[in-house]
Amino acid sequence: MPENIGKLILRVMVGGLMLFHGIYKLQHGIGFIEELLHAHGAPTWLAYSVYIGEIIAPLMLVIGFYSRIWAGIIAINMLVALWLTGFRGITSLGAYGAWGAESVMFFLLGALAIVFIGSGSYAVKRD
Numbered sequence: 262m263p264e265n266i267g268k269l270i271l272r273v274m275v276g277g278l279m280l281f282h283g284i285y286k287l288q289h290g291i292g293f294i295e296e297l298l299h300a301h302g303a304p305t306w307l308a309y310s311v312y313i314g315e316i317i318a319p320l321m322l323v324i325g326f327y328s329r330i331w332a333g334i335i336a337i338n339m340l341v342a343l344w345l346t347g348f349r350g351i352t353s354l355g356a357y358g359a360w361g362a363e364s365v366m367f368f369l370l371g372a373l374a375i376v377f378i379g380s381g382s383y384a385v386k387r388d
Contacts, residue, residue, distance in 0.1 A: 268381030269325075272332075275371040276322030279335060283315030297345040314338030322375065325384020332375035339369035 286294075294308040314334050321331040342365055343351075350362035360366070379388050 262382075265381035265383055268375075268378060269383040271371060271375060271378075272322050272325060272328060272380060272384075275332070275335065275368060275375065276319035279315055279368055280319040280323075283312065283319060286311060286315060294345070301345060311338065325380040326386045327388055328380035328384060329376050329388045332372040335372040336369055336376065339365050339372065343369075 291308045291311055294311055295305040298305050298307055315338065318331040318334040318338070322328055322335065343362070348362075350360070350365070354360060355363070381387070
């Protein structure tokens with residue numbers, strides 16, 4: 262039972278915090294992502310997929326609906342974010358000694374953990 266509480270906490274943490282990024286993009290748009298995609302020679306319409314990775318996937322993760330799949334989508338979203346930013350921050354420190362890629366890696370590795378461990382008992386649809 263304690264491991265299921267831990268899985269719930271991990272799902273709520275990763276999904277809940279990622280949701281703030283999606284809400285920000287709903288409020289302020291995704292133009293900067295379209296610019297990054299264009300600069301990399303990728304179709305700019307792909308920017309709209311960020312809403313799947315940062316709104317739908319986090320919501321499904323929080324409620325525990327096919328968590329492994331939605332966590333995988335968040336992980337892919339984070340890999341694309343790393344690629345679009347040219348892996349900036351991977352080898353640098355940010356303000357106050359924080360790792361430059363800290364938040365991206367938090368979401369990437371947290372989502373990957375959920376892919377491997379599943380949703381636990383406290384989920385709408387356990388996997």
